[in-house]
Amino acid sequence: MPQPLTYVAEPITVSALKASCAGCSMHQLCLPMGLDDEDITRLDKIIGKRRRLVRDERLYQMGEPFRNLYAIRFGHFKTYQVNAAGEQQITGFQMAGELLGMDAISGDRHQCDAVALEDSEVCEIPFTRLEELFGEVPTLLRHFHRIMSQEITREQNVMLLLGNMRAEQRFAVFLINLSARYAARGYSPHSFQLRMSREDIGNYLGLTIESVSRLLSRFKKQGWIAVDKREVSLLNGPHLKALAAGTEVCSPMN
Template sequence: MSQPLPYVPQSSINLGALKASCSSCSMHQLCLPLGLEDNEINRLDQIIGGRRRVAKDERLYKVDQPFRNLYAIRFGHFKTYQVNARGEEQITGFQMAGELLGMDAISSDHHHCDAVALEDSEVCEIPFERLEDLFGHVPTLLRHFHRIMSQEITREQNVMLLLGNMRADQRFAAFLVNLSTRYAARGYSSTSFALRMSREDIGNYLGLTIESVSRLLSRFKKQGCIKVDKREVTIIDPVQLKAIAAGTESCPGGSD
């Protein structure tokens, strides 16, 4: 993956620099694809509260914390999770650069989960009150925000389908295909990437044991779908991997 851009104080950012840096900054979701005018991009830039570094294993926010900001991930990876009545964590998602965190709290003004950095990361803080005010002046931005929220709803529905109706090998294949697609959308390799989350976290998210995740990695490797070197995964046969995810093929070796 490409190296993150160095920190630049906001007072020194001009429009040209903002546009040039958006390929590696999550703010490109909120501006460049929309074809905003320069003055609209400038207004968007002005409401950003600042950049915040989040160390590995540090919480960005926690459940029941009052909602004030959305967080655009500039670089790094996060996981979100809830704690059930038995005190057990249930991971609800993994987020990467170019995605927004905190939308769960918009309806209730309190966060419904914890967000924790999987590695040293950086986010842009977006005060939601100021963003809402900007929506009134830039309707195109509001429409794009609605699209982002719709995508989040679709993602949650897909997770429910993933956990409810798919075999273990389908779940794991779909997980890898999803990561591949998301990395490709950010200009990174779709076939070679590091798993920033632990096998235990992957199992928690997919409803599998850590032993099942390890067996699936071995089976997919033996089948010729992937290569694995510690946390580095290389997809050798993306067509077959997608077929397993779709349920039209299976990966031999048991049901897990």
């Protein structure tokens, strides 16, 4: 979008800042976390173009050659694996400040699909350039290792959820997890919009869409949450947390 000529000097600076890591509201959650100004500038220099995606648009697909990691500037994504039989499993929902594509490093090809759940924007981070920068900015390297490690831990927790929990507990974990992540981003932990369909939730939690719908209805009836379409409010946080932790026992599903 071209600017009027009279604004040439001013707006270029402003938009450059906005498009930089330093000016990004997510930089304390994202890759540049903990970097000093000088190092952030170096990181900024290698960051490729921003890319906007509309809802349901695919960021990358399984089998595509791996070139970039992607940092989410705003919006939400889902990543999913597809097996030989064509069945898919959503492996995560990602939001602003989170990094996409790390599973592709090992095989030089993407190992899953990433799709925008709403209109979103990502920063392309060319991985070979990032690797070059690791040699110059040890802090960046260390933080990158932390991010990858965190992803491993996150997935282990999902395995715990899928392998050991009943439907009610899974759903409570799901809600509490979203709540905590919104809180970390300065949004309300008590009230938020589900950016994904019931079908996506079910797929992620290893349940059918009908089970998810019933859980929503039951949680609502019990007064633990309020639901209006995709807007959810947590009315009884402590109880939901207890359910999620497994402290409180599950009641049967009817």
